[in-house]
Amino acid sequence: MDSKTIVSETIANYEQFVNPAIARLFRFMGLATVEYRAEGYLIEDIDGHQYIDCLGGYGVFSLGHRHPKVVESVKRQLDRMPLSGKVLFNQTMGELAAVLSEITPGNLQYSFLVNSGTEAVEGALKLARLHTGREEFVSTVNAFHGKTFGALSATGRDLFCDPFRPLLDGFRHVPYGDIHAMEETMNERVAAVIVEPIQGEGGIVVPPEGYLAAVRSLCDQYGSLLICDEVQTGLGRTGKMFAVEHFNVVPDIMTLAKALGGGVMPVGAFIARPAVWDKYIVSPFLHTSTFGGNPLACAAALAAVRVIQEEDLPGQAAATGKYFVSCLEQVRKAYPDVIEEVRGRGLMIGIALTKEGAGGVMMSELITRGVLVAYTLNNPKVIRLEPPLTIPVVAVDQIVHAIGESAQIAHSMIDDL
Template sequence: MEKERVIEETIEKYEKYINPAVARLFRFMGLSTIEQHASGVIITDSNGKDYIDCLGGYGVFSLGHRHPRVVEAVKAQVDRMPMSSKVLFNKPMADLAELMAKITPGDLQYSFFGNSGTEAVEGALKLAKVHTGRSKIVSTVNSFHGKTLGALSATGRDLFRDPFQPLLSGFAHVPFGDEAAIAECIDADTAAVIVEPIQGEGGIIVPSDEYLPALRELCDRHGALLICDEVQTGLGRTGRMFACDHYGVVPDIITTAKALGGGVMPIGAFTARPQIFEEYVTSPFLHTSTFGGNPLACSAAIETIKVIYEENLIEKAETKGRYFMERLQKIADSFPGVIQEVRGKGLMIGVELTKEGIGGLLMSELINKGVLVAYTLNNPKVIRIEPPLIIEEATIDQVISAFAYAVEQAYEMLEDL
């Protein structure tokens, strides 16, 4: 009885102090329970039920939950100095910046650290404007770059943008994957083109192999910067350290967050070429953050990067992702009336359904079977699968079994209509 009372009180607090609509949605999806404990790929609720986490905090838990090395690094830093004085040198931030220069493509060198992906995008947009002296930013339809005013101006979905109009001026949106549309839009006033190498919230949309190289060439021709938003795709998720590595493209600025904190601390960053960073060198207080680059978050990020390499998580993402998609494709072949397409790279996978309403049923059935997924924000027809990169084939097989059952239930429902 005590357990049920705590659950009900928590839901009531959501309704009264957080957002009643969120509470209703959770109840509708059969999530009337409290997350209690997590380890590796498993989340356990207050009733003792285990869930395989195939959502991964929208890309946060690439190392799984509570990776022991990252937890230990943070605990050790707590005992030394959790937050920076901001007036003395900060060794964890310096060490992390050096690592970022080593792991990012090409000659990217200088990093600025914030607390989230949207902050990373804000900083990148500001840097592009101050470096070029131009005001126009080209983005793509159905992109997602964050929800603060600057990042939201770049985000390509009217549902999120319209309630806050007028947003920042000078932003143009063109279809994703269409280099001709970019070519028509980019001009002498363009400061930057910002793009996700693979659209995440847009529905796990993978462009042609020629797309990103074409954007690189267009930006070079017009003197504009190329910003690759790798907040969701970066740090091994797609089977490369960064998704732009698939295409051999070096952006002028790259943004990271989500997985950078190892699922233990929030941290975001943008990393730029030296010549792009010159204005911030001349005026180092043009862009600052009170909590950005704090020792706790930087210690977590340093250990995260080490774990990614030492546990071969990039290679695992590629091989496990291929295995996962092959198994999902077999289900799709058996139920073409339910699944339209399976796509993705590495362990960034999208399953597009034939009808939007199927998504809620699939999610509900999967949750009942102990598998956590969600649909992408900009396309409710696409179920997103982004498990920790540490997931094993035996666990993938469990997910596939649950997914096959859920799809069969959806098929029978459609047959009855």
């Protein structure tokens, strides 16, 4: 079958069996092609056209696509035992839980392995209610914690929440970074505060100095737990192994996913301090998962963590990110009517635009120039840049050049946007 036929049939399948709105959107953005293979920081379509992956699967591809050590580990496990029989001990799950205890901050010790970020958040919320016996939670405006009912209740954007109300009771949202609003909301009925150390879908928002530490103190004052959602920020993305390390804070529960699977397998986890795990020790089957912690996913995660450590990917992210932001600042200065701010940590970078309409123009122009990006889900005025942490400087220069040209196009249209 030739590539033209494959593309045509794939789009038809989307229109008839997936979602016609997605098909229209992809076509509108100039993405009427089919991804075919990928390696490192490049994605190639079925016709051989290459794109720099500056979206990185929303943070999944921190190691790049098909990192050889992760692929090799998964192939070995596939030949031995892909899924767990669930009755005997699972070696790879035990090893991964031990490694997570070693690399996470403070005394985070016990892990429950799942398949995604939203599952990790669901588990963390359940654990907080179980341990504290309380029913209320505090989250933040524009937070993103997932789209299952519990995680969606913690998510802070009405666009995603309103169609499914009533959600779970007891969730309140305060402005992110506003410690006074958090102080006014906290009380002895709060089971936990759930917060992203750096907001991802909210627009790559770095909190004010001292904010996370102050939230930690409030939780201690009221006997509430602190859940830090590191699904997008964790495992080197921000220039530290975990974003909480920028703020010298240790949460009671941490959630992980995305990069944990090394860009090869879906896997997530929630990790907690020993005292918080007490009820699960008494009743270990209160929370279970058929596929969570399967040997194939754990083999990928173990290899991914080794690569992150051996190649010092947090260090690479910090250095490359600093260079990237400095270059983007020059573009911002050249087109201040288009770009309002460049912000972020490491290789979690947001380009905040002056007008929402500029986002569509710039994304379309960047795709035309072979650079894949997207805006943040809770803030369409922010284009996110989350390339693989292994991306070379020469590719960063190509991206910056494409962003500059795209900003110039948006500048010429700014009055009509």
